[in-house]
Amino acid sequence: MIATIRRFINQFFRKSRSINNKPLNALSLSVVIIIDIFILFNVFSGLDNISQWHLSPSQAYPCRSDWESYRDSKDQNNRDYKVLASAFERDPKQSQFQQIERDAEKDRLGKVSPICLNYAKLKDRVNIPENRKIQQNIRQKSDKVSSLEQANNNIRSQYDSTLLEKIAGQGSSQSINTVSAEKAKQVLAQNKVSISTLETEVSTLKESLAQKTESISLINLIKDDSKYQIINQEYDRASFWYPSIQLAFQAIFLLPLIAIALIVHRLALRKNAGLIALISFHLLAIFFIPLLLKIFEFLQIGAIFQFFLNIVTRLFGGLLFLVSYLYILLIPLVGFSIIKISQKLTPSSKSQVANRFKNQLCLNCAKKIRSHDTHCPHCGYAQYIECQNCHELTYKHLTHCKECGYLQDASPLLPSEFPPNTNR
Known part of the structure; x- marks a missing residue:
């Protein structure tokens, strides 16, 4: 096998650097390399574009992240409000949530989940002027609470130094602190009262926002476990097949190029067209490089890898390192098979x-x-x-x-x- 690989590599470099068995000069070889780099860049650009033709799982199920955050939230008291607050993240002058998600389907394959479209529609209903005004008041009062809490923290941190200044007989005009020792407790108490009042007002505003009909509909949807299970299962299924779909589209892009380059190369050999044979050989190699890379990438994250991973997990539990042994065996076999096929395609x-x-x-x-x-x-x-x-x-x-x-x-x-x- 080593001799076969060595012979294949030597033959590859001979064919890539000569025309009719005559070596290329330095200038010609430089031009060929520049052309190779340019074409390779455009091939990868085309692969990237065609691989995005089909909606990704996150694009087909955009609401899943909100569902996950809602269920993983440790702040049980505010998680409903956070869902409602996310409805105000979109500027009213911009497109609505539902329209944004529908736009993702344009000129692409795949559909956005109807559940997520309904979720976006409910968020749009929450984002109305009356509710935005309530949300604006909540933010303003919350900012005031944060400002007062920060002021209290500063006063507490400066209290010891104000006492030392008082003992030393230092005047207030020379003090570096914002509040004197005599007034510190009084200011702290006043701030606490203001904070308590503001927090009550914020809580009331949040409650009024949550009682809106459109808000109730949105919260009820995100609390629906059956809908969450559907979204989660469909997302997992889409994630399982998405690498395979990407590889299929990338193969659709590359295989016609490989076929054309191979046909031209063989015709050029028969017609003794050395320059065309050289260029078509380089194109053939360039088209094969990204195809091999995408195949190896697919083997790592695609459906085949997931299939073998599930088998190993069921048979051996946590001994996932056994998958490495599988690839150590599989990848050389794939490489050997490619070499054998290439040798058959090359005229004897x-x-x-x-x-x-x-x-x-x-x-x-x-x-x-x-x-x-x-x-x-x-x-x-x-x-x-x-x-x-x-x-x-x-x-x-x-x-x-x-x-x-x-x-x-x-x-x-x-x-x-x-x-x-x-x-x-």
Whole structure:
């Protein structure tokens, strides 16, 4: 297997740096590399665009995060209000929540969950001028409470230093503190009363907001466990299949490019169009690189990985490291299979020599020669070798003598593997 890989790599680099078995010069190689980088960048850009064609799970079920936050909230007293407050996050001048979620479906595959659309519709109903005014009062009073609490904290932190200033006989004009020691307790008490009053008013405003018909409908929906279970199950199912869907779309984008590049490359080899063969070979490699990367990415996070992960979890509990053993075995097998397929797609050395003989091409440089030429007029390479049996001249690198049919000892070589010309 190591020899096969080494031969494949050597063949790959020979084909990517030569035209008709002649190496590219530095300028040509630089131009080819720049073209490769440009095309590769655009291929990945196209893959990114087509992979977003289908709605992601978070886009198809945008309300799930609100449901999760509501159930995970440790502040049971304020969790209803937080849901209502989220309805005011959208500026009234902007599109409504429901419209935003419907816009996500435009020119894309997949649908937003009807439950989430209904949830967005209820949020839009809460976000009306009357309720926004209540919410604005709540925020203003809450800000005042925070300001008073911060002031009390400052006074408490400065109380010890104000006492020291008083003992030292330092005047109030020279004090660095905001409140003198005599007034500290009085200001603290006044602030506490103000805080208590404001908190009562905030609580009343929150209660009035929660009693609105549209608010009750929104809270009842998010409290509905059956709806949550539907959303959660559909989200998990979508998350399971989304990597597979992405890979399918990416394959739809790449496979036609690979097929076209492969057809052009094989035609160029037959027609001896060296430059076209080189460019199409580079394109073939460029199109294969992102496909392989996406396949490996899919194996890590896609449905296959999840399938094997579930099996390992059920059989071995927490021994998930066993999945690593699976990939250590799986990835080399995948790589070996790709190499074997690629080797089959690449014309064999025997067929290349036979095709060049059939088309009256030089066995070394593949340029056109006459049938009776013993040496190539382009590169000087000898086309014939003496048969070991009948001692007549026969074509090099073909398995049998053209005169007596005797099996030659020398096995056919790839044109790029032909020995240096010694018959010039």
